[in-house]
Amino acid sequence: MAVDGAAAVPAPLVRIRGVTKAYVRGKQRIEVLHGIDLDIPDGDFVALMGPSGSGKTTLLNLIGGLDSPSAGELTVAGERIDALSGEALAHWRAETVGFIFQSYNLMPVLSAQRNVELPLLLTAFGAGERRRRARLALALVGLDDRAGHKPSELSGGQQQRVAIARALVSDPRILICDEPTGDLDRKTADEVLTLLQLLNRRFGKTIVMVTHDPKAADYAARTVHLDKGSLVDAPAAGH
DSSP, rough: OOOOTTOOOOOEEEEEEEEEEEEETTTTTEEEEEEEEEOOTTEEEEEEEEESSSSSSHHHHHTTTTSSSSSSEEEEEEEGGGGGGGGHHHHHHHHHHEEEEOOOOOOOOOOOHHHHGGGGGGSSOHHHHHHHHHHHHHHHOOOGGGTTTOGGGGGGHHHHHHHHHHHHOOOOOOOEEEEETTTHHHHHHHHHHHHHHHHHHHTTTEEEEEOOOOHHHHTTEEEEEEEEEEEEEBOOOOO
């Protein structure tokens, strides 16, 4: 029960308890994450940082339901995703998570509009509603006038904005970003990061971003450091 006069603290959007991830290569067991405990509140913007091989991308993939832990509990948006079957996990992922990758992963033969529509093909929306939602998402990232352009007709920054629109089109609870500015120059990277910050601050999107760039991490509300598969205490980013 809550103490009299005190508001109940809502459950975190992401709750990780004792999560371990290990891979077996031949006769060798390689443990990448060691008993991770982490809470991410709804509306947070977290940067995951650490040296190469620290386990940050593995942790990101677990949060996004792209991989499953070897041990521990992983609850995201009220669902124990470590306990879901493959089909149920895929359905949960489609409804809950938007993914933004370093390499954009756009279909080269499709227009920006059609690329953004792709996640909606897994839903019950008709063609007209898919088009409407895709145009809204493109407008949100400032590319409504590029809807008919193919990726080869767009700059790197514009392609990443299309990828962000694609991640947003299903209105996910959480955005998973893996080095989203890794292939961009500083000016373009700052523009993309400013957009992510806007999505977090104005629209309340929860964002978890892996980055090696301290300047990119400055756009997050806080930074979590990993080293050799374990969390390292770090101060909040101060935003």
